[in-house]
Structure formats: structure tokens, C-alpha cells
Amino acid sequence: MKLLTNIITLAVLIMLGIMSQSTAAKGALSEEGFAEYVVNLKTEAIANGFSEALVNKSFAKVTFHKRAVKADRSQPENIETLDTYLPKRVPKWKVDKARALYKEHQVLLNQIGEQYQVQPRFIVALWGLETNFGQYTGGYNVISALATLAYEGRRETFFKKQLMAALTILAEGHISNDNMKGSWAGAMGQNQFMPTSFLSYAVDGDGDGKKDIWQNQADVFASMANYLRKVGWDDEFTWGRQVKLPENFDYNLAIPKNTGNRQNWLKAWAKTEKTLAQWQALGVRRSDGTNLPSVDIKAALVLPDDKNGRVYLAYDNYKSLMHWNLSYYFVSSVGHLSDHIKFPPIK
Numbered sequence: 001m002k003l004l005t006n007i008i009t010l011a012v013l014i015m016l017g018i019m020s021q022s023t024a025a026k027g028a029l030s031e032e033g034f035a036e037y038v039v040n041l042k043t044e045a046i047a048n049g050f051s052e053a054l055v056n057k058s059f060a061k062v063t064f065h066k067r068a069v070k071a072d073r074s075q076p077e078n079i080e081t082l083d084t085y086l087p088k089r090v091p092k093w094k095v096d097k098a099r100a101l102y103k104e105h106q107v108l109l110n111q112i113g114e115q116y117q118v119q120p121r122f123i124v125a126l127w128g129l130e131t132n133f134g135q136y137t138g139g140y141n142v143i144s145a146l147a148t149l150a151y152e153g154r155r156e157t158f159f160k161k162q163l164m165a166a167l168t169i170l171a172e173g174h175i176s177n178d179n180m181k182g183s184w185a186g187a188m189g190q191n192q193f194m195p196t197s198f199l200s201y202a203v204d205g206d207g208d209g210k211k212d213i214w215q216n217q218a219d220v221f222a223s224m225a226n227y228l229r230k231v232g233w234d235d236e237f238t239w240g241r242q243v244k245l246p247e248n249f250d251y252n253l254a255i256p257k258n259t260g261n262r263q264n265w266l267k268a269w270a271k272t273e274k275t276l277a278q279w280q281a282l283g284v285r286r287s288d289g290t291n292l293p294s295v296d297i298k299a300a301l302v303l304p305d306d307k308n309g310r311v312y313l314a315y316d317n318y319k320s321l322m323h324w325n326l327s328y329y330f331v332s333s334v335g336h337l338s339d340h341i342k343f344p345p346i347k
Contacts, residue, residue: 029064029066029151029152031064033151034064034147034148034151037147037150037151038059038062038147038151041059041147041150041160041163042055042056042059044160045163045164045167048164050164050167050171051171054167054170054171055167057177058143058167058170058177059143059147060177061141061144061177061178062141062143062144062147063141063144064144064148064151065140065144065145065148065184067184080329081305081309082304082305082309082310082328082329082332083309083310085329085332085333086332086333086336089129089329089333090333090336090337090340094128094132094337095337095340095341097128097133098124098125098128098133098337098340098341099340099341101124101127101128101133102120102121102124102341105124105217105221106120108217108218108221109123109124109221112205112218112221112222112225113225113235115222115225116222116225116226116228116229117229117233117234117235118224118225118228118229118233118235119235119338120221121338121341121342122228122239122317122334122338123221123224123225124337124338124341125333125334125335125337125338125341126191126224126324126334127190127191127220127221127224128337129330129333129334129337130190130191130192131189131190131191131192133190134190134220137181137182137183137188137189137190137192137214138181138182138183138184138187138188138192139181140181140182140183140184140186141177141178141180141181142166142180142181142182142186142188142195143163143166143167143177143180145182145183145184145185145186146159146160146162146163146166146186146195147159147163149185149186150163159186161196162186162194162195162196163186163195165194165195165196165198165199166180166186166195168195168199169195169198169199173210174202174210174211174212175210175212175214179214180214181214188213188214189212189213189214189220190213190214190220191213191220191223191224191227193213193223193227197227198211198213198223200227200230201223201226201227201230202219202223202226203219203222203223203226204219204222205217205218205219205220205221205222205223206218206219211223227324228320228321228324231319231320231323231324232316232317232319232320232323233317233320234316234317237297237315237316237317238315238317238335238338238339239314239315239317239318239321239331239334239335239338240299240302240312240313240314240315240317240318240335241286241287241312241313242286242287242310242311242312243279243284243285243286243287243292243301243311243312243313244284244285244286244287244289244311245283245284245311246282246283246284246285249282249283251303251307253272253274253282253301254272254300254301254302254303254311255268255269255272255300255301255302255303256268257303257304257305257306257328261326262322262323262326265322265326266319269300269319272300272301273298273299273300274298274299274300275296275297275298275299276292276293276294276295276296276297276298276299276313277294279292279299279301279313280292284301284313292313297315297316298315298316299313299314299315300313300314300318301313301314302314302318302328304328304329304332310332312332318331318335321334321335
């Protein structure tokens with residue numbers, strides 16, 4: 001009987017795979033096409049084991065978000081440099097606010113930092129850069145946003161996976177559908193977790209039985225810390241430091257600016273990392289020209305811009321931040337804000 005059930009389920013999923021070559025893939029997007037696509041999504045969700053009641057309730061108010069499609073298709077090209085980007089992403093008012101909120105939540109942050117072995121200043125920095133300390137979390141219904149982007153078709157497999165993960169979150173009772181708000185891309189809550197990241201890293205920080213990254217500060221902070229810890233964070237070290245290179249430096253020793261994806265980036269890291277003593281011998285110095293720290297730790301050389309831009313020696317924690325967001329600019333922003341939160345700032 002179980003074998004027959006599995007065969008029927010497989011047949012349904014194959015049929016839905018064929019049907020999912022939606023109107024979006026065949027031609028222009030439309031409200032009618034979206035409505036048809038949602039019917040197929042609901043059938044597929046039920047075939048995946050979600051109850052009909054949950055699926056109907058979750059999709060009851062689903063709408064097609066043209067703005068989400070427009071935003072996904074018109075991501076801005078990178079025309080910044082770190083010298084222009086950092087002052088906008090880490091302005092003085094944000095540093096001041098970060099320090100004030102660090103003090104306000106210090107007891108909770110210290111407790112979570114000790115539990116997960118992550119320095120609280122990095123939690124606050126991520127919080128500040130993801131959602132301006134919880135102020136801008138996005139107003140899109142997550143089911144609607146994910147269904148819209150799956151229907152759009154360019155990254156259908158990815159967004160359908162996120163949609164099924166979002167249904168799992170609803171089924172587990174962590175949040176109601178009406179309150180499950182996020183960005184146009186489906187990133188949720190004060191730490192902007194995609195649904196699959198929520199399932200992997202979100203935790204119940206205060207023991208109330210729910211993982212609420214939208215309103216519960218203990219859950220927000222603990223989930224951030226748990227994420228970093230699970231991807232290899234080491235609280236004995238910082239993220240990296242800006243450095244100066246000698247004349248005629250061999251730039252083949254640095255990680256290439258464009259590696260394509262996370263896997264290739266990690267391979268490049270493994271090929272180029274050296275001990276601080278080795279970088280010191282190659283003429284690399286702190287940004288003020290003094291010697292590198294005498295610490296037994298490996299680092300890779302990162303050039304977010306071109307050879308004339310800023311240069312960083314990145315420690316293993318840098319890799320953890322790149323797992324969060326594979327962006328030199330984002331990681332540099334988190335690092336610099338965290339350094340400013342620590343008083344006095346790290347030299």
C-alpha cells in the first residue's frame with residue numbers, strides 16, 4: 001500500500017513538473033496565469049504532505065506582486081567602491097544607534113553570546129545592516145512573494161523550495177500567515193532569513209515554544225548567533241583587518257574578485273590562505289604601516305575592488321559572514337560596524 005502511495009505521489013509531482021512550465025515561461029505574466037499557477041502550487045504542496053486545510057488557509061489571500069518581479073529583474077549593478085559604499089552603509093548615526101542598542105540589550109546579548117560563543121557586537125552589526133535594527137523588515141506576505149517569484153520562472157526551483165519551507169514554518173506554528181511578512185524576495189523578520197535558513201538556523205531563544213524572528217528579540221539574537229556558530233564562527237578572533245601591500249606585490253596571492261559562486265570562492269580561499277607570519281614576510285602590514293599581530297592564525301587576502309582599492313586580511317570568521325551573504329561589501333560593512341561598536345574601535 002505504501003509503495004502504491006509513493007508511486008501515485010511521484011506521478012502527481014511529475015505531472016506538476018510538466019504543468020509548472022507556466023504562463024510566465026511561455027509568455028507575458030498575467031493575473032490569470034498566476035491564478036492558474038497557484039492552483040498547481042497548492043496541489044503540489046498537498047502532494048508533498050501538507051494538509052489541505054493549511055494549504056488553503058496559507059494561500060487564501062495570495063496575490064500577484066508585480067513589484068517583486070520588477071525588483072528581482074532590476075537588481076542594481078555594482079557601481080560603488082568600498083570608499084563610497086561604507087560611509088553610506090555605516091554612517092555615524094548608525095554607529096551611535098548600534099552602541100546605544102548594544103547597551104540597552106546588553107544582558108540578553110551577553111547571555112546569548114556566551115551560549116553560542118559569538119561576540120555580541122557582530123549580532124548587533126548584522127541586525128543593524130539587515131533591517132536597521134528591526135525597523136525595516138519588509139511588508140510583503142511571504143507566501144505571496146515566493147509564489148510570485150516562482151511563477152515568474154527564472155528561478156522557479158529555488159523559490160518553490162522556499163515556498164515549501166515557508167509552509168513548514170506555518171505548519172509548525174511559529175507565526176501566522178497574516179504576520180509572516182518579509183522582503184519582496186521572501187527574506188523574513190529582523191534578521192532576514194529565507195525560509196530554508198529559518199528551518200536550518202532559527203532557534204527558540206526564550207523557551208516559549210516558538211521561533212519568532214519577527215517580534216521576539218531573544219529569538220532574533222539567538223537565531224543570528226546560532227547561524228554564525230553553525231557555519232564555523234570562532235569567538236576567539238575577529239573578522240579581519242584592513243592592510244597595506246608592498247610595492248610590486250604579487251596579486252596572484254589574493255582571492256580573485258569574481259569567483260562565480262560560494263564553492264569556487266572557498267576553493268580560492270583554501271589555495272591562497274597563509275599564516276600571519278607568512279603574510280608579514282611577504283611585506284603585508286597593518287593599514288597604519290605597523291607589523292601584523294603575532295598570532296598563530298591563518299588569513300586570506302581579499303580585494304573587494306581593484307588593486308587600487310582597499311585590501312583586507314580575512315580570518316575564518318570572514319568566511320562565516322560570506323556564508324550569510326556572499327558579498328565583499330556586505331561583509332566589510334558588518335566588520336566595520338562591529339569594530340565601531342567595540343569601544344575603543346579596533347586598530
